Amino acid sequence: MIGVNDTKMYSNLLIFKFNNFELEYPAELSEILSFSENIGEYKELEILNTLGRSEYRKIFVLGLGSTEEFNSIRLLKALGSSIKSLKNTIKELDIYDNLHEDLGYIIGQALEMSLYKFKGIKQNEDKVLLQNINIISSYKDSINNGLIVGNAVNYVRQIVNLPSNYVTPKFMAQQAEAIAKDENLDIAVIDKYKLEQMGMNSILYVGKGSLHSPRLIVMQYFGDPSSKNITALIGKGVTFDSGGITLKPGKGMERMVSDMAGAASVLGVMKILNHLKPKKNVLALIPVVENMPSGSSYKPGDVITTYSGKTVQVISTDAEGRLILCDAITYAKELGATNIIDIATLTGSCAQFLGGINAGLLSNSDELSKEIINCGTETGENFWRLPHNSEYLEQLKTDSADLKNTGTSCGAIVAGLFLQSFAEDVNFAHLDIAGCAGSSSGSDIFESGATGMPTRTLIQLLMK
Numbered sequence: 094m095i096g097v098n099d100t101k102m103y104s105n106l107l108i109f110k111f112n113n114f115e116l117e118y119p120a121e122l123s124e125i126l127s128f129s130e131n132i133g134e135y136k137e138l139e140i141l142n143t144l145g146r147s148e149y150r151k152i153f154v155l156g157l158g159s160t161e162e163f164n165s166i167r168l169l170k171a172l173g174s175s176i177k178s179l180k181n182t183i184k185e186l187d188i189y190d191n192l193h194e195d196l197g198y199i200i201g202q203a204l205e206m207s208l209y210k211f212k213g214i215k216q217n218e219d220k221v222l223l224q225n226i227n228i229i230s231s232y233k234d235s236i237n238n239g240l241i242v243g244n245a246v247n248y249v250r251q252i253v254n255l256p257s258n259y260v261t262p263k264f265m266a267q268q269a270e271a272i273a274k275d276e277n278l279d280i281a282v283i284d285k286y287k288l289e290q291m292g293m294n295s296i297l298y299v300g301k302g303s304l305h306s307p308r309l310i311v312m313q314y315f316g317d318p319s320s321k322n323i324t325a326l327i328g329k330g331v332t333f334d335s336g337g338i339t340l341k342p343g344k345g346m347e348r349m350v351s352d353m354a355g356a357a358s359v360l361g362v363m364k365i366l367n368h369l370k371p372k373k374n375v376l377a378l379i380p381v382v383e384n385m386p387s388g389s390s391y392k393p394g395d396v397i398t399t400y401s402g403k404t405v406q407v408i409s410t411d412a413e414g415r416l417i418l419c420d421a422i423t424y425a426k427e428l429g430a431t432n433i434i435d436i437a438t439l440t441g442s443c444a445q446f447l448g449g450i451n452a453g454l455l456s457n458s459d460e461l462s463k464e465i466i467n468c469g470t471e472t473g474e475n476f477w478r479l480p481h482n483s484e485y486l487e488q489l490k491t492d493s494a495d496l497k498n499t500g501t502s503c504g505a506i507v508a509g510l511f512l513q514s515f516a517e518d519v520n521f522a523h524l525d526i527a528g529c530a531g532s533s534s535g536s537d538i539f540e541s542g543a544t545g546m547p548t549r550t551l552i553q554l555l556m557k
């Protein structure tokens with residue numbers, strides 16, 4: 094339970110301290126705080142055992158560094174890392190918030206995100222000890238909004254972490270239905286039969302080898318009914334990517350349960366739009382499939398007539414993400430999207446090149462690129478814009494079809510340009526999160542596993 098109140102509730106307290114500026118604390122703490130030796134060094138966490146000199150048993154003094162360097166990302170990391178280090182040693186905590194109102198939004202996010210840990214599917218699940226936090230603050234709304242965002246990020250992390258015998262295309266559709274019901278959003282789940290009628294062959298082909306039939310989830314939120322602008326968020330939802338007939342090597346294949354991280358992040362956004370109420374129209378398109386080898390699988394050499402009419406020769410069945418996304422992009426255009434953003438764990442190439450530090454961004458719009466990069470700077474999620482010269486597309490020429498689904502080099506760029514060619518003249522941005530969706534080591538504030546990226550940046554973008 095994380096709550097916001099104006100009084101003490103628990104036996105431990107965390108306070109903030111700058112190294113060049115005196116924050117004000119309640120008078121009853123002044124005596125005990127005179128014993129603090131923390132000079133406010135960034136991220137330094139001092140533990141004061143009060144030995145009866147305070148109503149609190151322990152006081153944690155968290156350094157925030159200097160006010161000149163201070164920003165919301167630094168607060169997020171300092172508070173997140175201190176909670177991550179305390180969460181298995183104490184049961185309850187008050188936090189004295191004497192910072193700026195806007196920072197409540199960050200405090201809420203930091204608390205939620207640093208407390209989350211994937212519990213696995215075990216007979217005796219590991220529990221986090223720190224169950225109760227009370228923020229003593231007058232900025233309830235701001236903190237609550239932060240908690241909502243942090244919660245959405247954890248929701249995303251949880252479904253990305255769960256294995257593919259839990260997270261199937263059907264499961265994803267059920268999640269979307271539940272969100273639509275709770276949040277009062279329009280939804281349509283286009284099933285296999287409807288996809289066939291519509292000619293969404295690219296999605297259908299990728300799903301052909303699996304016992305779990307594919308779907309296209311469509312959700313809508315109208316925050317600005319008077320405007321014709323619609324932002325489409327398209328999330329890659331491959332619930333397991335074995336590679337298909339172009340089978341991946343066995344080593345590490347278990348990680349391909351997270352190949353629906355893009356889809357999950359779009360669900361995470363849709364889950365909270367009616368709480369944050371941005372003045373934007375949002376269309377979510379989430380193709381969900383499982384990519385499996387079998388007698389009914391699609392095969393290298395197959396030529397698919399995509400929903401756009403363009404034909405694609407399959408070279409690798411492991412380059413499946415771009416296939417399910419291209420039909421969704423065409424559909425987004427048909428539904429009137431004026432900005433199209435896809436989010437996908439698309440290429441190993443991107444993960445190798447940018448690691449977990451930056452997501453790849455490929456876009457035909459300088460303006461949209463800037464907006465995304467700037468929002469990322471505000472959330473601490475980094476995006477690196479990739480080149481998009483048309484020369485790279487030469488690699489996708491083939492005699493058999495309008496284009497083929499893989500090239501020979503520069504994988505992340507070629508994949509992005511493949512998608513951009515379906516967006517044509519509509520503002521388009523492709524976010525390749527292959528390296529950022531998960532982390533084997535964790536970070537300052539995150540446990541290892543799914544990160545929930547880029548959910549917070551998408552929310553930031555819609556709130557502008």
Ligand code: BES
Nearest residue numbers: 334409411412438439440441442499527
């Ligand atoms: N899902 C993978 C990309 C991926 C790799 C995500 C590593 C996360 C970590 C994608 O479907 C894929 O297999 N891409 C191929 C494309 C290639 C066949 C052109 C890749 O990047 O190797």
Ligand code: ZN
Nearest residue numbers: 334411412413
């Ligand atoms: Zn693949």
Ligand code: ZN
Nearest residue numbers: 331334352414
């Ligand atoms: Zn994939």
